[in-house]
Amino acid sequence: MLNTYEIMETIRMLEEEKLDIRTVTMGISLSDCADSDGAKARENIYNKIVKYAGDLVKTAEEIELKYDIPIINKRISVTPISLVAAASEDLDYIEFAKTLDRAAKEVGVDFIGGFSALVHKGMTEADKKLIKSIPEALAQTERVCSSVNIGTTRAGLNMDAVAEMGEVVKKCADLTADNGGVAASKLVVFANAPEDNPFMAGAFHGVGEGECMINVGISGPGAVKAALTKVKGEPFDVVAETIKKTAFKITRMGQLVAKEASEMLGVTAGIVDLSLAPTPAVGDSVARILEEMGVEVAGAHGTTAALALLNDAVKKGGVMASSHVGGLSGAFIPVSEDAGMIEAVEKGALSLEKLEAMTAVCSVGLDMIAVPGKTTADTISAIIADEAAIGMVNHKTTAVRVIPVPGKDVGEEVVYGGLFGRAPIMKVSDYSSSDFIARGGRIPAPLQSLKN
Amino acid sequence: MSIYSRRERKIFVKAIISVIGVDQIGIIAEVSTLLAEKKVNILDISQTILDDYFTMTMLVELDSLEIPLEELKKELKQKGEKLGVSIKLQHEDIFRSMHRI
Numbered sequence: 095m096l097n098t099y100e101i102m103e104t105i106r107m108l109e110e111e112k113l114d115i116r117t118v119t120m121g122i123s124l125s126d127c128a129d130s131d132g133a134k135a136r137e138n139i140y141n142k143i144v145k146y147a148g149d150l151v152k153t154a155e156e157i158e159l160k161y162d163i164p165i166i167n168k169r170i171s172v173t174p175i176s177l178v179a180a181a182s183e184d185l186d187y188i189e190f191a192k193t194l195d196r197a198a199k200e201v202g203v204d205f206i207g208g209f210s211a212l213v214h215k216g217m218t219e220a221d222k223k224l225i226k227s228i229p230e231a232l233a234q235t236e237r238v239c240s241s242v243n244i245g246t247t248r249a250g251l252n253m254d255a256v257a258e259m260g261e262v263v264k265k266c267a268d269l270t271a272d273n274g275g276v277a278a279s280k281l282v283v284f285a286n287a288p289e290d291n292p293f294m295a296g297a298f299h300g301v302g303e304g305e306c307m308i309n310v311g312i313s314g315p316g317a318v319k320a321a322l323t324k325v326k327g328e329p330f331d332v333v334a335e336t337i338k339k340t341a342f343k344i345t346r347m348g349q350l351v352a353k354e355a356s357e358m359l360g361v362t363a364g365i366v367d368l369s370l371a372p373t374p375a376v377g378d379s380v381a382r383i384l385e386e387m388g389v390e391v392a393g394a395h396g397t398t399a400a401l402a403l404l405n406d407a408v409k410k411g412g413v414m415a416s417s418h419v420g421g422l423s424g425a426f427i428p429v430s431e432d433a434g435m436i437e438a439v440e441k442g443a444l445s446l447e448k449l450e451a452m453t454a455v456c457s458v459g460l461d462m463i464a465v466p467g468k469t470t471a472d473t474i475s476a477i478i479a480d481e482a483a484i485g486m487v488n489h490k491t492t493a494v495r496v497i498p499v500p501g502k503d504v505g506e507e508v509v510y511g512g513l514f515g516r517a518p519i520m521k522v523s524d525y526s527s528s529d530f531i532a533r534g535g536r537i538p539a540p541l542q543s544l545k546n
Numbered sequence: 547m548s549i550y551s552r553r554e555r556k557i558f559v560k561a562i563i564s565v566i567g568v569d570q571i572g573i574i575a576e577v578s579t580l581l582a583e584k585k586v587n588i589l590d591i592s593q594t595i596l597d598d599y600f601t602m603t604m605l606v607e608l609d610s611l612e613i614p615l616e617e618l619k620k621e622l623k624q625k626g627e628k629l630g631v632s633i634k635l636q637h638e639d640i641f642r643s644m645h646r647i
Contacts, residue, residue, distance in 0.1 A: 096638070098592050100645040101564055101603045105634065159616060161640040343644045350643040 104343075108163060111316035112378045113344060115351050116371045117167040118154050119292035121299035121307045121364060122146050124173040124208075132182035136193040139178065143170060143197035143206075146306050146361075151202040153358045157351055165351065166313070166373075166513075170198060171297035172208035180220035187224050191231030191238045198237040205280075207297035209240040212287070215249040215536070225258060229265035232277035239295035245285035245482040247489050250539035253479065257531045259283045260475030264498055267467070271500035274508040278497040279462060283478050285485035285492050290365050291421040296458075296493055307364035308356040309421060312348035314340075315370045316377045318404075322386045333387060334407045341368065341411030349416045365420030368412035369457060370404075372432040374515035380404075380425050381434025392434055393444030401425060402455035422491055424457030430510065430517035431462055439518045446477075446520050454484050459493035464508050464517035467500040474498065476527035479537075487540050559608045560589070560638045563622070567631025569600035577604075577633065580625055584618055585610040600631070605638065 107113040127138035147170050154165045172178075172194065179187045191209050198206040209231055211221040228240050242259055245251035263283070267275030282296035289300020292309035299307075321340040325332050348366040356363035372380045381392035387400040405425045413419050427449065429435045438444035446463065453459050459481050465474075478494045485492030499508045502519050509516040565577060574593070581588060581604075590605040611618060619635050626633035 096562070096603075096605075096641045096645060098594050098596065098601055098603050101562055101641050102566075102596060102601060104641050104644050105564055105566075159619070160637045162634055162636045163640065346643045347640065350639060 107314070107317045107343070111314070111320045112373070112375060113314045113317045113347070114164040114166050115310060115348060116313040117169050117292050117294075117311040118150070118165055118351065118355050119169040119171055119297055119309045119311065120147050120150050120359075120361065121171045121290065121303055121309060122173075123299055123303065123305050124178045125301075128178050128181040130181055130183060132179070132184035132189065135179065135182050136190060139190070140193050140197045143172070143194075144200050147201045147203065149359060153355055156358070157354050161350070163347065163351065167205070168203045169292070169294060169297065170201070170203050170206045171292070171299045171309075172206065173299050173301070174208060174210040174212055176211035176218070176220045176224040177301070179224065180218065185223065186230075187227040188231050188234065191227070191235050194238050195235035203237070205237050205239050205294045207239040207241065207294050208299060209238050210242060210298040212243045213255045214243050214246045214252055214285075216252065217255065225255075225262060228262050228281060229269050229277065232266050232280050233269035239280045239282075239297065241282040241284055241287060241296045241298060243284040243287040244478065245486050245537075247286060247486050248539055248543045251285070251479065251482050251486060251537040253531075253537055254534045256475050256479050256482065257534060259478055260471035260473070260531065263474050263496065264471045267498045267500055274510060275467070275497045275499045276510060279495065279510065279514055281495065283494045285482035286490060287493075288421050288491055292367050293369065293371065293422060295495065303364070304362050306361045308352055308359065308361050309364040309367065310348045310352040310355070311367040311369060311371060311421065312344055313371045313373070313378070314344040315372050315380045315383055317344060318370065318408075319377070319379070319383045319386050322383065330403060334403055337404060337407035338411035341408040342415045345412035345415035363418070365418045366412075366416040367421030368408055368416070368419055368423040369421065370408055370425045372426060372428065373513055374431055374433055374436075376433055379432045379434035380427055381432050381438055385434065391441055391443035392438040393448050397448065398451050398455055401427070401452050405456040422457040426458055426461065427452055427456060428462035429520070430464065430515040431513060432515075436516065436518060439520060446522060450480060450484070453481060453492055454488060457491055459485070459491070459495070461493065461495050462514065462517060463496045464499050464502070464519045465496050465522050466503045466519055467498050468503070469498045469522050470528070472526065472528040472531045473522055475531045477522070479531070483537070487542070489542065561606055561608055561635050562638050562641055563604040563606055563633065563635050565602040565626070565631050565633050566599050567626075567629070569595070570629070573600065573629055573631060574602065576625060576629060580621060581606065584621070585612055586618070
């Protein structure tokens, strides 16, 4: 039999250290839903989602009951809508977003991702329509999430798309000015977007995926932090070992849930995403892990190195615990969703520049960062370009999810509540990047893309 | 309602019941009586004091359980509240997957 100590360790991780399954995400291919009649295509989409995901929430709840593991979110990702809607003669795709929203509400999931376009090399007519539809689509729906991939290591950066996405982010925020620009928090601009990511807002069901798959995202910063408090003052070798062991245990739980959910639903098990995802709840913070390693406040010198170690050790521990690892798999450092990050920004210890450096060694990018409402579209585009360049050169996923909060400036904060938390407005550079963004064209793929 | 897949139903369904709290007379008796009433078979019990808390873990078999699992969990919780301890029931696979390779 298992010994009492082991049983108690698991129970403590779940109860005190806030270990949970962050999301069970069902990826559904919508490629067979296309139709020249937009209304027919939408009917196909709605019916397919409801058919496949009808039991998703119930199944997740049964797993919660069986193991006493909280599963925080149940979500759906679908084929990028620009591909599905392309066959239709519609002039914009806002109705498609509304259909996704309706389907999400019908099956009871909290978010549905995939109002997306992949434009890292160029844009089709459908991609253009989709990107133009994003602000209205996100403002008029509740649960739809959108993402646009504007660069890859192999294709370089599509700077025309980068320029346009700055405008789109601004419009999203402006259309939802009454709610702190919340629509921008449902839009992710990617470089090297993964096709099997279970986390929102960037989840979509890639073209290389199967008909229907279950992807699971774990959580557990609290468990890692608690394990590290037991090795205070020890060298980094010990720190890395401790994180690896904890990550292994956390990931095994994710693997168990992925296996169970896919068996119960009769759906292929996709991947387990090893990301340490924080929440605004006390004790569920990635920043606190970095501080446990010895930096006084997240953002102090040493933070990037601490994060690099954390990110690597989580992967090393997790990779053996799961049959298929995928998605983003790295430590998340969203500002508004992490109590320690919020505090670090408020103390003036953590700047946008430091966050950018941190994203070079972890997933996923500049995430849930509120910037002044007066920030120009060009500046947002330039932030996207910088971040995408880090992803492109380092063969990794990077993303930008910034919210130019209308009417707010540095020193103020915006409160979204729930998992989105609250965000102090962060300073951006006062100098212009307009001429840089105005050039357009493509930044060629770097030499490291030529691997064949 | 059964939450178990068909494959699992053929074999023994085992769960871990954990009881944590301040020690007092009769905890084991109360819990095992409830389990007997509900036709839950106890395979193994281990009891210790961990960080000053009474800690008991039981390996049980749920094959003959006649009520929904949800109800059993609810009754255990109520029993725990009465005794001033926390009682949880979890499928053993969560512990096994975490601690056994």
